[in-house]
Amino acid sequence: MKASICPKYGTPDIIVMKDIAKPTPKENEILVKIEYALVSPSDCAFRTGKPWIARLFSGLFKPRVSVHGEMYAGVIEELGSNVEDFNVGDRVYGSNGMKLGSYAEYSCVKDTTVIRKIPDKIESKHIITLLDGGITALPFLRDKGEIKQGQEVLVIGASGSVGSFGVLLAKHFQANVTGVCSTTNIELVKTLGCDDVIDYTMVDYTKLDKEYDIIFDAVGKSSFGDCKNILSKEGRYLRTVPVLSTMLKAVFKKKQKGKKDLFAATGLRKPHQKHQDLEFLEELLITENIKPLMDKEFSLEDNIKAQKYVEGGHKKGNVLISMKQKGEKNDS
Numbered sequence: 001m002k003a004s005i006c007p008k009y010g011t012p013d014i015i016v017m018k019d020i021a022k023p024t025p026k027e028n029e030i031l032v033k034i035e036y037a038l039v040s041p042s043d044c045a046f047r048t049g050k051p052w053i054a055r056l057f058s059g060l061f062k063p064r065v066s067v068h069g070e071m072y073a074g075v076i077e078e079l080g081s082n083v084e085d086f087n088v089g090d091r092v093y094g095s096n097g098m099k100l101g102s103y104a105e106y107s108c109v110k111d112t113t114v115i116r117k118i119p120d121k122i123e124s125k126h127i128i129t130l131l132d133g134g135i136t137a138l139p140f141l142r143d144k145g146e147i148k149q150g151q152e153v154l155v156i157g158a159s160g161s162v163g164s165f166g167v168l169l170a171k172h173f174q175a176n177v178t179g180v181c182s183t184t185n186i187e188l189v190k191t192l193g194c195d196d197v198i199d200y201t202m203v204d205y206t207k208l209d210k211e212y213d214i215i216f217d218a219v220g221k222s223s224f225g226d227c228k229n230i231l232s233k234e235g236r237y238l239r240t241v242p243v244l245s246t247m248l249k250a251v252f253k254k255k256q257k258g259k260k261d262l263f264a265a266t267g268l269r270k271p272h273q274k275h276q277d278l279e280f281l282e283e284l285l286i287t288e289n290i291k292p293l294m295d296k297e298f299s300l301e302d303n304i305k306a307q308k309y310v311e312g313g314h315k316k317g318n319v320l321i322s323m324k325q326k327g328e329k330n331d332s
């Protein structure tokens, strides 16, 4: 099978295409024929081996696994002898954790990882995005932000994967949402349902004469200190990209009075918590006909281009690798 291989840590150019043996599922594994794999900033971080501390898990001197790609959607091709609850031919999506392996035509995943059947009404390319922006923005807004109807919410990075889900979810929770983005993304961000949009290249939102109950910085481009000015008395500042002070507050569970500075490592939550959130998000896609923000699709051979594009930091929503050959349609 064709696979995109990352032999060492480095820039996107170190990636090579190889023909490697198609894996065979062990007794508790599921062989998935991959249709789509997601390319996120954290996938780029696996490739660069940065931050260095992450190498304790991904491999000290070179990546422990050479086929990268955490999140996938596809169809079950074969089941290990002990796998229950799934059938050959099921459309599934999931996240293979540190074992990665989605940048290939096939991947073997454990039945205990986050793997779920795709409901009939949802397209594979849409549902895969729940594994990144969806299950990040939801726990931030619902659990850390305790978002409520009618609250004023500012989403910084509304054109990104996490931020666009931040807008969609805050609207679901009936908040008044202001999105922060660059000039080129204003119209796009409006389509997500924002009540207001701020162009950060023209306006310094930290100096506005306005207060927000929740400020969700999805891209780590602001600071709690600067945003305090526009945070309501009991307001919550949520950031997906930690700085040391926020990390320490989170690790030592420091009680904060008044305005709060909060971080969560949502990716490290237990599989059962992720399953619960994915069930909720799937229902939302179906009942509210929500369409995740989709950007470019690249072929597996063009993974270098995909990685460069995502690493550039300007993607609009979600970037996918599609296993579709030229002229061939995906199964879903």
Ligand SMILES: NC(=O)c1ccc[n+]([C@@H]2O[C@H](COP(=O)([O-])OP(=O)(O)OC[C@H]3O[C@@H](n4cnc5c(N)ncnc54)[C@H](OP(=O)(O)O)[C@@H]3O)[C@@H](O)[C@H]2O)c1
Residues within 6 Å of the ligand: 040, 041, 042, 132, 133, 136, 156, 157, 158, 159, 160, 161, 162, 163, 180, 181, 182, 184, 185, 200, 218, 219, 220, 221, 239, 240, 241, 264, 265, 266, 267, 268, 310, 313, 314, 315, 316, 317
């Ligand atoms: N804490 C967690 O558990 C967790 C989980 C998932 C992801 N993350 C992290 O969350 C971050 C966001 O991920 P993502 O995939 O959503 O990122 P992304 O899609 O790559 O974000 C890029 C978007 O942000 C916009 N942007 C850039 N600078 C901006 C600024 N100063 N103000 C407002 N918007 C700006 C870009 O457009 P323009 O350049 O045109 O403005 C682009 O649309 C990543 O660092 C990721 O590692 C954390």
